[in-house]
Amino acid sequence: MQTLDLNTAFTLIEPGPVVLISTNDGQRDNLMTVSWTMVLEFSGVFALCTGAWNHSFKALQATRECVIAIPTVDMIDQVVGIGMCSGADAGVDKFARFGLTRAPARHVQAPLVKQCLANIECRVTEFVAAQHIVVLQALVAYRDTARQETRTLHAVGDGSFVVDGHRFNRRAAMAGKLPPGE
Amino acid sequence: MQTLDLNTAFTLIEPGPVVLISTNDGQRDNLMTVSWTMVLEFSGVFALCTGAWNHSFKALQATRECVIAIPTVDMIDQVVGIGMCSGADAGVDKFARFGLTRAPARHVQAPLVKQCLANIECRVTEFVAAQHIVVLQALVAYRDTARQETRTLHAVGDGSFVVDGHRFNRRAAMAGKLPPGE
Numbered sequence: 001m002q003t004l005d006l007n008t009a010f011t012l013i014e015p016g017p018v019v020l021i022s023t024n025d026g027q028r029d030n031l032m033t034v035s036w037t038m039v040l041e042f043s044g045v046f047a048l049c050t051g052a053w054n055h056s057f058k059a060l061q062a063t064r065e066c067v068i069a070i071p072t073v074d075m076i077d078q079v080v081g082i083g084m085c086s087g088a089d090a091g092v093d094k095f096a097r098f099g100l101t102r103a104p105a106r107h108v109q110a111p112l113v114k115q116c117l118a119n120i121e122c123r124v125t126e127f128v129a130a131q132h133i134v135v136l137q138a139l140v141a142y143r144d145t146a147r148q149e150t151r152t153l154h155a156v157g158d159g160s161f162v163v164d165g166h167r168f169n170r171r172a173a174m175a176g177k178l179p180p181g182e
Numbered sequence: 183m184q185t186l187d188l189n190t191a192f193t194l195i196e197p198g199p200v201v202l203i204s205t206n207d208g209q210r211d212n213l214m215t216v217s218w219t220m221v222l223e224f225s226g227v228f229a230l231c232t233g234a235w236n237h238s239f240k241a242l243q244a245t246r247e248c249v250i251a252i253p254t255v256d257m258i259d260q261v262v263g264i265g266m267c268s269g270a271d272a273g274v275d276k277f278a279r280f281g282l283t284r285a286p287a288r289h290v291q292a293p294l295v296k297q298c299l300a301n302i303e304c305r306v307t308e309f310v311a312a313q314h315i316v317v318l319q320a321l322v323a324y325r326d327t328a329r330q331e332t333r334t335l336h337a338v339g340d341g342s343f344v345v346d347g348h349r350f351n352r353r354a355a356m357a358g359k360l361p362p363g364e
Binding site for chain 1: 312
C-alpha cells in the first residue's frame with residue numbers, strides 16, 4: 001500500500017462509497033459497514049453518522065480512533081455480511097469470518113484491512129451528539145496501487161448497491177476550482 | 183414528478199450523488215453544486231457541508247429552506263458549470279444560463295429543478311457552525327418516473343466524475359436490516 005498525500009484523501013470519500021470502519025476497543029478488533037459519511041474539509045476531515053446502535057461506537061468513544069477502509073465491488077458480500085452481524089456477539093471475529101487480513105496501522109490500534117483499495121487512519125476530533133455525527137481527522141492514508149479492481153460500491157439503502165461506472169474527466173472545465181495538488 | 187414516501191427519500195442521498203441545492207433569498211433564485219452531503223436519519227434528515235464561502239449559504243441562513251435536486255449523467259456539464267460560477271455575480275441567473283426549468287415547490291420558495299431525476303424540499307433544522315454542517319429535514323420528495331436516464335454522478339473531487347454502473351441486488355441477504363418500506 002502506497003502512502004497518499006493527505007490533501008488528496010478526501011477524493012476517496014467524496015464520491016460516496018460504502019466504507020468499513022475498523023476499530024479496536026483495547027481487547028478486540030471490529031469492523032462495521034457504513035454508508036453515511038461525508039467530507040468536511042479538503043485537508044482530510046470527515047463526518048460519519050453513527051451512534052450507540054452500532055457496537056463499534058463504544059470503541060470510537062473509548063479510543064477516539066479508527067480506520068476507514070474502502071472496499072471494492074468484488075468485496076460486496078463481505079460488505080453486506082459485515083453489516084449484518086454485530087461485534088457485540090460473543091466470539092465474532094469479523095476479519096476471520098469474512099476472510100479479511102489485518103495490516104498494522106502506524107498511528108492507531110485499529111488494523112488496516114489489507115484487501116481494501118484504500119485505508120485512512122483517523123483520530124476522532126469531535127462527537128456532535130445531537131446529530132450523531134463523529135468528526136474524523138485523517139492521520140495517514142494509503143492506496144493499494146497494485147490492485148486491478150478499483151471500482152467502489154455505493155449503497156442505495158434499499159438492499160441494492162451501485163458500482164462505479166464510466167469516469168468522466170472535467171478537469172479543464174474546473175481549472176481554478178480544484179484544490180491544491182488536484 | 184411523482185411524490186415519494188418520505189421514508190424512502192434517504193435512498194436518493196445515501197449513494198452519494200452530486201446534487202444541486204436550489205435556494206431563493208427573497209429576491210432571486212440560485213443553484214449551487216454540492217458533493218458533501220450525507221444521510222442522518224432514515225426519516226429524511228440530511229447533512230450538508232457548506233458555509234459563507236458559498237453565496238447560497240446566505241439564503242440558507244435567511245430562509246432556512248432549500249430544495250435538493252438530483253441531476254443525472256446527461257446533466258454533467260450543467261453540474262460543472264453551476265459549480266464554476268457564483269450567484270453573487272450580478273445578473274447571473276443560473277437557471278437561464280444552464281437551460282434549467284423552475285417548477286414551483288409546495289412548502290418552500292426555492293424552485294424545484296424540472297430536469298432533475300428527483301427533488302427534495304427541505305427545511306433547515308440546525309446549523310452546526312463549528313463543522314459547517316447544515317441539517318435538513320425533508321418535507322416532500324419527488325421523482326421523475328418518466329425519465330429514461332436515471333444514472334447519477336459522483337464527484338471525485340479531482341475534476342472527474344464517476345457515473346452509476348451496474349446495480350447489484352442484495353435484498354435477500356439484508357432482510358431484517360432494511361428500514362420499513364424498503
